[in-house]
C-alpha cells in the first residue's frame with residue numbers, strides 16, 4: 255500500500271474515533287514555531303498514550319521531549335485532575351510554546367515543564383527523590399535514548415509502563431552498521447531493554463501521517 259492510502263486510513267480512524275479539540279489543533283499547528291516542526295505524535299498516537307495511561311491507571315507521567323506539548327496535553331488529560339505530568343524540554347523556545355498550549359488546554363496546573371538537557375533534568379528529579387512515575391514517554395533526541403531509559407528506571411517502580419517513540423525511522427533500525435547516532439540510540443536502548451530482567455516489551459511499526467515509524471512499549475515487572 256502507498257503512503258496516500260496509509261494517510262487516508264489514519265484520517266478515517268482519527269475522524270471516527272479520535273476527537274481533537276481546538277486546544278489540540280492549536281498545539282499541533284504551533285509546532286511550526288518550535289525547533290522541530292511536525293515532530294509531534296499523530297492524533298491517533300496521542301490517543302494511544304492516553305489510553306495506555308487509562309489502562310495502566312497511571313496518575314504520574316514523565317515525558318522526555320516536550321516540543322509544543324501536543325502529547326503532553328493528551329497525557330495530562332488522561333492522568334486526570336488529580337494526576338501530574340513532568341515533561342522535560344531542552345529548548346526554552348519550545349517550552350514557552352508548550353506552556354501556552356497547556357494553558358489553552360486547561361491542564362497547566364497539573365504539568366511541570368523543566369527546561370534543559372533531559373538527562374540533567376532527570377538526574378535532578380532522581381536527586382530530589384521524586385515520587386515514582388507510573389508511565390514514561392521517551393520522545394526526545396534519539397542518541398539520548400539509553401540514558402533516558404536508565405533515568406526512567408531510577409524514577410519508576412514495579413508495574414510502570416515505558417513507551418519509546420520513533421524506534422523504526424523508515425526501517426533504519428535494522429542497520430547494525432548505521433553511522434546515524436539516532437539509529438544507534440534506538441538500537442542500544444532496544445538491547446538494554448532486551449537485557450533488563452525486569453522489563454517485558456514489544457515494538458510495533460506504524461504507518462500513516464508520520465510516515466513509516468514505530469513505538470516500543472515496555473512494562474516493568
Ligand code: DHB
Nearest residue numbers: 293294295393394419420
Ligand atoms: C524526529 C523526532 C521525533 O520525536 C519524531 O517524532 C519525529 C522525528 C527526529 O529526530 O527527526
Ligand code: MG
Nearest residue numbers: 293393419420
Ligand atoms: Mg517522536
